[in-house]
Amino acid sequence: MSAGRLKKNGLSIAMLLCVGLLLAGCSGSKSSDTGSYSGSVYTVKRGDTLYRISRATGTSVKEIARLNNISPPYTIEVGQKLKVSGGAKTSSGSGKTTKKSSTKTAAVRPSSSVPQSSWPPVGQRCWLWPASGKVILPYSTADGGNKGIDISAARGTPIYAAGAGKVVYVGNQLRGYGNLIMIKHSEDYITAYAHNDTMLVNNGQNVKAGQKIATMGSTDATTVRLHFQIRYRATAIDPLRYLPPQGSKPKC
Structure with a gap:
């Protein structure tokens, strides 16, 4: 294998690891933080x-x-026991999965790494709504809660860049997000757009605020929706706190 290909593969792996760290909302490598599934x-x-x-x-x-x-x-709590209908391996056969999950999240900064009291002030940046539709899942600070907002609309509804920036990820390698796009707006801010149907931008592409980047879909989701996140220094912050009222332009 050539040195150029090795370098390219190394960069791809590094990018995937960075994306995983940015989107993960958990931390800790202790076995006590690992969920169990039995029957x-x-x-x-x-x-x-x-x-x-x-x-x-x-x-x-x-x-x-x-x-x-x-x-x-859908707020849940650590230690809560949930009834499930089954279909996966029991805890005796899922040791490898648990170990892999624990290792992956060991170095991940928790979503509370930037406390809410230190979130950026409203109006520091101008954000646009990424799509028109009904917010069916709001942001939640609870453990395991939604770390963005979910917007529901018809399949094919346009999805727009919430701000100008550079596309740093286009793909579907992260389970649970489906077709995913991430845009870097500065050293502090990244936005994420998940469950897309079609994706209209490429890695490394510069986009303008309000530019159409995808259409709404249901990849890796139960219904057609957009899962949208604003990340401030790798911490998921509440988009509704920073977005203008739907249908209006930001005043900042």
Whole structure:
């Protein structure tokens, strides 16, 4: 293999690792932070969401919510025992999966690495709504809660860049996000756009605020939606705090 190809592969791996660190909402390598799944019961670990539990157990998000009487925004707590319908391996056969998850998140900064009191002031940057539609899942500060907002609309609804920047990731290697686009706006800010149907930009491309970058879809999601995140110094902050009222332009 040539030196150029080795260098290119190394950069690709490094980029994937960076993306994983930016989007992960959990931390800690202690075994006590690792969830367990046995039979029809799943014990929630730090950083879990219903989407992640759905993938681990083979039970749909809708079914988990129904079995446990959980309503949107689907808040769950560490140590909570959830009923699942099964479909995945039991804890005795999932040791490798647990170990892999623990190793992957050991160096990840938690979503509370920048406390809410130190979030940037409103108006520091001008953000545009990434899509038109209904917010069906708001941001949550709870462990395992939604670290962005989910916007629902018809399949094919345009998705726009919330601000000017450079595309740093286009792909679907991160399970749970489907077709994903990430845009770097500065050393402090990155936005993420998940579950897209079609993606209209490429890695390394510069985009303008309001430029169409994708269309809404349901890749790795139960329904058609856009999962949108604003990351400030790798910490997920509440987009609704910084976006203008829907249908209006920012005043900053």
